[in-house]
Amino acid sequence: MSAAAESIIRASGLKRTFGKGAGEVAVLKGVDLDVPAGRLIAFKGRSGSGKTTLINLLGGLDRPTGGSLTFDGLNLTGLSDRERDEVRRTKMGLVFQSFALFPLMSAYENVEFLLRISGHPSKGRKEAAELALEQVGLKARMHHRPFELSGGEQQRTAIARAIAHKPKLLLADEPTAELDSKTGLHIIKLFRDLVTQSGISVILTTHDPAIMEIVDQVYELEDGQIVVQN
Numbered sequence: 001m002s003a004a005a006e007s008i009i010r011a012s013g014l015k016r017t018f019g020k021g022a023g024e025v026a027v028l029k030g031v032d033l034d035v036p037a038g039r040l041i042a043f044k045g046r047s048g049s050g051k052t053t054l055i056n057l058l059g060g061l062d063r064p065t066g067g068s069l070t071f072d073g074l075n076l077t078g079l080s081d082r083e084r085d086e087v088r089r090t091k092m093g094l095v096f097q098s099f100a101l102f103p104l105m106s107a108y109e110n111v112e113f114l115l116r117i118s119g120h121p122s123k124g125r126k127e128a129a130e131l132a133l134e135q136v137g138l139k140a141r142m143h144h145r146p147f148e149l150s151g152g153e154q155q156r157t158a159i160a161r162a163i164a165h166k167p168k169l170l171l172a173d174e175p176t177a178e179l180d181s182k183t184g185l186h187i188i189k190l191f192r193d194l195v196t197q198s199g200i201s202v203i204l205t206t207h208d209p210a211i212m213e214i215v216d217q218v219y220e221l222e223d224g225q226i227v228v229q230n
């Protein structure tokens with residue numbers, strides 16, 4: 001790789017306004033970002049500063065009302081909804097605060113099912129699901145259902161599900177918010193290991209100051225813009 005790392009995300013003047021007329025709320029007011037690939041990145045900012053709104057735009061779950069956004073060199077703002085869905089399905093993984101697992105399926109079935117609906121060929125699906133569960137340290141418990149797993153193990157399952165198709169970018173919105181601080185730290189260390197070992201890019205949002213020590217870079221959002229980068 002060249003000295004200048006390639007970008008996984010580039011945003012320029014990114015805006016997201018909700019509502020119309022007198023009820024209009026400008027949440028993102030021109031976000032400029034250049035996120036190098038293969039790093040662990042955190043967005044921080046007070047509640048309501050727009051972190052989730054920004055993550056949703058980066059993941060193509062929502063469309064900006066202004067500005068431009070590229071993912072892995074691809075202009076996301078120029079794509080149709082269907083094309084954006086396809087990019088997300090094949091090249092991104094999403095992790096949420098609430099884990100969002102299917103309660104009647106085992107950890108393995110949760111991972112395998114997502115591979116199936118995202119079009120992964122049947123050949124190799126079992127291996128891909130098992131490898132992802134192994135990467136998150138859950139292979140020994142993969143036949144348990146979510147209610148038999150701890151919160152940390154449930155979040156590991158959700159992470160396995162998000163990385164099984166080998167995405168380039170993993171987006172995690174407050175992935176540790178439902179966990180105690182020690183378990184949350186283990187989850188962040190898992191993201192750290194995934195970035196180091198597989199070269200995936202991870203962007204997460206957090207309020208937890210302990211996490212800031214572990215990530216490569218922190219971007220702080222304030223009043224709809226990135227105000228600090230370190």
Ligand SMILES: Nc1ncnc2c1ncn2[C@@H]1O[C@H](COP(=O)(O)OP(=O)(O)OP(=O)(O)O)[C@@H](O)[C@H]1O
Nearest residue numbers: 018019025027045046047048049050051052053054
């Ligand atoms: N669909 C929507 N319609 C109107 N306002 C919205 C919508 N989505 C978000 N907002 C507003 O945008 C602002 C930013 O919300 P967002 O969830 O992005 O913040 P956040 O930084 O993730 O907050 P938290 O840390 O509490 O999760 C909030 O004031 C919220 O009310």
